[in-house]
Amino acid sequence: MNGTKVLSLASVLFKSYFRASRLGRRSFFSNPRVLVVIDLILFAVSFGLLAYALPLVPANLRSTVRPAAVQALEVLPVLLTAAVIVTGVLFELGQSSGLASSEAVNWLPVSPGEYVLASSVSIMFTYSPLLFLCLGFTIPLAVNFGMLSAVPLFVMVSFVAFFWGGVIVEVLRSVMNRISSSVYKKSGRVGIVLRVILVVILLVAVQTAFNPYILYTALSGIVGGVSLVWFVPVVWPSVAVVSFVASDVFKATLFTLLSLMFTLLIFEGASKLRAKYWSPVPVSISVSTSTVYVPQGRALLWLDPVAFAITLKELRSLTRRREMTRFLAVPAVLVVASLLPILTSSAKARSDASTATLYLLFEASIILPIMLSSISIGQEGKSISNIYALPISTKQLVDGKLFLSWVISGVAILGIALLAQFVAPAAAPEFLAVLVAGLFNILIQGYVGLGAGLRYPNFTIGPRARFITFTGLMVAFAIGLLTTAGTFTPLIIYQAGFLGSLSLGSYGSALLTIILTAVIGTVLIILARIYCMQEATKLLSNMEA
Amino acid sequence: MDGITIESVRKTFDRKVAVNDLTLSVPPGEIHGLLGPNGSGKSTTMKMVMGIIKPDYGKIDLCGVDVLQQPLDAKRLIGYVPEQPYLYEYLTTSEYLDFVGIAYGVDLKSRRERVDELLQALQMKEYINEVMSGFSQGMKQKIAFTAALLHRPKVLILDEVLNGLDPRSAKIVKDILLRLAGEGVSILFSTHVLEIAEAVCSRISIMNEGSIIAEGTVQELRARAGMPSSTLEDIFLKLTGSEDTNKIVEALKL
Numbered sequence: 009m010n011g012t013k014v015l016s017l018a019s020v021l022f023k024s025y026f027r028a029s030r031l032g033r034r035s036f037f038s039n040p041r042v043l044v045v046i047d048l049i050l051f052a053v054s055f056g057l058l059a060y061a062l063p064l065v066p067a068n069l070r071s072t073v074r075p076a077a078v079q080a081l082e083v084l085p086v087l088l089t090a091a092v093i094v095t096g097v098l099f100e101l102g103q104s105s106g107l108a109s110s111e112a113v114n115w116l117p118v119s120p121g122e123y124v125l126a127s128s129v130s131i132m133f134t135y136s137p138l139l140f141l142c143l144g145f146t147i148p149l150a151v152n153f154g155m156l157s158a159v160p161l162f163v164m165v166s167f168v169a170f171f172w173g174g175v176i177v178e179v180l181r182s183v184m185n186r187i188s189s190s191v192y193k194k195s196g197r198v199g200i201v202l203r204v205i206l207v208v209i210l211l212v213a214v215q216t217a218f219n220p221y222i223l224y225t226a227l228s229g230i231v232g233g234v235s236l237v238w239f240v241p242v243v244w245p246s247v248a249v250v251s252f253v254a255s256d257v258f259k260a261t262l263f264t265l266l267s268l269m270f271t272l273l274i275f276e277g278a279s280k281l282r283a284k285y286w287s288p289v290p291v292s293i294s295v296s297t298s299t300v301y302v303p304q305g306r307a308l309l310w311l312d313p314v315a316f317a318i319t320l321k322e323l324r325s326l327t328r329r330r331e332m333t334r335f336l337a338v339p340a341v342l343v344v345a346s347l348l349p350i351l352t353s354s355a356k357a358r359s360d361a362s363t364a365t366l367y368l369l370f371e372a373s374i375i376l377p378i379m380l381s382s383i384s385i386g387q388e389g390k391s392i393s394n395i396y397a398l399p400i401s402t403k404q405l406v407d408g409k410l411f412l413s414w415v416i417s418g419v420a421i422l423g424i425a426l427l428a429q430f431v432a433p434a435a436a437p438e439f440l441a442v443l444v445a446g447l448f449n450i451l452i453q454g455y456v457g458l459g460a461g462l463r464y465p466n467f468t469i470g471p472r473a474r475f476i477t478f479t480g481l482m483v484a485f486a487i488g489l490l491t492t493a494g495t496f497t498p499l500i501i502y503q504a505g506f507l508g509s510l511s512l513g514s515y516g517s518a519l520l521t522i523i524l525t526a527v528i529g530t531v532l533i534i535l536a537r538i539y540c541m542q543e544a545t546k547l548l549s550n551m552e553a
Numbered sequence: 554m555d556g557i558t559i560e561s562v563r564k565t566f567d568r569k570v571a572v573n574d575l576t577l578s579v580p581p582g583e584i585h586g587l588l589g590p591n592g593s594g595k596s597t598t599m600k601m602v603m604g605i606i607k608p609d610y611g612k613i614d615l616c617g618v619d620v621l622q623q624p625l626d627a628k629r630l631i632g633y634v635p636e637q638p639y640l641y642e643y644l645t646t647s648e649y650l651d652f653v654g655i656a657y658g659v660d661l662k663s664r665r666e667r668v669d670e671l672l673q674a675l676q677m678k679e680y681i682n683e684v685m686s687g688f689s690q691g692m693k694q695k696i697a698f699t700a701a702l703l704h705r706p707k708v709l710i711l712d713e714v715l716n717g718l719d720p721r722s723a724k725i726v727k728d729i730l731l732r733l734a735g736e737g738v739s740i741l742f743s744t745h746v747l748e749i750a751e752a753v754c755s756r757i758s759i760m761n762e763g764s765i766i767a768e769g770t771v772q773e774l775r776a777r778a779g780m781p782s783s784t785l786e787d788i789f790l791k792l793t794g795s796e797d798t799n800k801i802v803e804a805l806k807l
Contacts, residue, residue: 299679301647301672303664305655317655320648321641328643328684390639396605397635398656399628549624551605 017126022133047140054144062152077149084142085169085245092173120283128174139170158252165245168267175274182281204327211337241270318408339420368424369446374488377450380413381457382484386465386475396551402544410454417450437518444522448529449495453488455536460484462543491532498524555616556580556739562611571597573763579739586754587743594763595743599710616707632701636712638693642686657704671699690717709740747785761793
């Protein structure tokens with residue numbers, strides 16, 4: 009194994025991750041030296057804050073805080089491993105399989121072991137601010153509560169646990185490539201559907217797991233339970249620290265050694281898997297065994313055949329492209345993330361149903377349509393040349409692109425409304441008024457998002473591709489918030505009880521609210537459509553060279 | 554007027570002139586080869602004919618349709634194969650051809666006949682229900698070529714159409730082009746393979762730095778270059794000022 013080659017490759021992987029994804033090509037943060045400085049600043053600030061604050065804890069409270077300090081030392085290694093695995097898997101899901109198979113590293117003289125080590129180091133480095141922040145908070149706790157001697161061991165096992173995260177991501181990547189290729193090749197359309205379902209479930213599970221309430225409950229369970237599950241390798245670093253704090257040197261040494269051996273074992277496993285499934289070869293997937301061509305093409309509702317063909321293409325893009333499927337999970341994530349706080353809140357809070365429903369629909373009716381429609385242009389990538397070359401009108405493009413985001417957002421809004429109604433029922437007139445405002449807002453925000461997507465597309469297809477520039481996203485959400493405020497104004501007036509003086513009764517007030525919402529909503533739809541069509545005309549009139 | 558007519562077209566990107574006052578006509582039945590070194594303006598010219606890049610000034614007319622004024626009508630007349638066929642690789646062949654066929658307004662019956670005969674000729678029929686992400690460059694090129702011919706275009710714009718094709722498929726494509734020209738289709742054809750240009754094109758334009766520096770049949774170009782018994786390659790190298798390639802290779806420490 010060549011150390012220089014490994015470090016050089018790790019640096020390339022780290023830079024390509026940053027420059028191709030979240031922060032752009034000229035990103036200040038993609039410089040490894042800058043990240044080292046950030047790491048040190050985070051460590052110094054968190055360390056300084058706690059070192060300053062802890063001596064101020066009153067003596068009578070110190071006995072209460074000490075167990076928390078021990079728990080922090082205990083939980084941190086497990087948390088670090090989990091955090092790196094989760095973020096690593098999410099990154100992998102966002103990567104185009106076509107890109108993965110054409111990585112230059114596949115044909116360079118790099119051994120599987122060198123690649124796994126470099127990739128793990130680059131993942132560790134990418135998420136190193138998290139590690140340094142945690143260490144900065146935890147070390148003062150250990151020092152302040154008389155566990156100074158445990159600090160070197162704690163720092164070492166934290167690094168080991170962090171490294172595990174990177175290596176396990178490599179294992180998962182190889183396994184995912186293998187399973188993905190086999191399932192696709194053998195089961196065609198069924199495989200496509202299965203993968204969509206699995207990705208959605210995975211993303212919902214990850215988001216749920218990181219919900220503050222669930223996380224708090226889970227951590228409470230882990231603390232104190234680490235010693236009980238000593239046979240699970242992931243907790244070995246934690247067991248080593250706990251044993252050392254409890255002055256059980258033999259057990260601390262044993263579990264430290266076991267942790268190091270496990271490091272070697274998973275590294276070897278990851279290298280073997282990488283060697284076997286070196287590169288994900290794009291497989292030919294048959295969606296039907298027939299070789300007969302049966303032409304398709306029809307209109308649907310107000311969509312002419314061309315617009316409907318664009319809609320179908322969008323649907324297939326969402327369900328078949330690995331980097332797109334994650335967007336399908338967003339509605340489900342939003343539903344779960346929104347309803348969890350209600351489900352776990354007190355009965356009194358639950359009874360305030362109308363406010364909760366209003367909040368949920370307000371949030372979902374902005375986020376979903378803007379997100380889905382704003383990415384629909386950039387996700388074309390270089391294939392946008394098809395749209396330029398074919399005789400597709402701006403109306404067909406706009407209608408075809410929007411339909412799917414409207415349908416998905418509409419279904420999600422209905423789902424949220426019905427679930428919220430089930431969890432915390434609101435009065436029927438109020439519920440209807442809220443629903444109408446939500447549905448009108450979806451139509452408006454679809455146009456707003458697509459307009460921004462047309463004006464600020466990002467055609468770069470790469471890891472965690474965003475498909476719209478950061479400016480575009482900000483513009484979309486700024487216009488989205490303004491127009492949403494307009495659409496929801498009658499509802500806010502109604503909920504504030506200002507219509508009571510009109511003596512219309514609950515149904516009358518709700519009806520007036522719905523009519524006012526419809527009028528404002530229709531005007532905003534017309535304005536948003538004009539904006540969207542103008543942007544579509546501009547985009548289609550001249551392709552960037 | 555039928556065919557392709559380009560009049561005094563200019564295109565600049567920032568301050569770089571990509572195409573400079575270019576005038577060219579391709580009458581019906583002509584296969585017009587567009588040759589030139591990399592960056593000479595061939596692809597930009599083709600994209601302007603397609604109506605997907607706006608010229609700074611000038612006029613482009615396809616079979617009487619002004620490309621700038623009526624871009625959709627112009628696109629309906631054209632079949633286009635780009636240098637890199639960026640297909641929707643997550644679609645199957647049939648789904649992609651459906652998409653293109655619907656956009657061109659080809660009815661179901663004609664589409665079935667056309668797709669069947671073209672895929673049969675290009676030996677792609679067995680891949681009709683396969684997702685295209687696993688296709689080779691040549692297979693993608695065949696699909697792009699099929700898509701370009703679906704609606705029986707009156708004008709064909711082909712940018713390196715034979716890239717990646719095996720010899721048999723390349724021969725079939727060349728034969729199809731000759732037959733289409735015989736049926737009155739105007740074909741603008743760009744290639745770097747000069748033997749192919751010599752074999753297929755009835756007239757050739759050589760571009761350099763955004764301008765046409767020579768135009769005519771191969772015989773006319775030979776006469777103009779004063780090289781009556783030379784190959785098209787020698788003429789090309791002389792006209793584009795890059796004939797002294799031997800010195801370049803000798804200077805390399807291979």
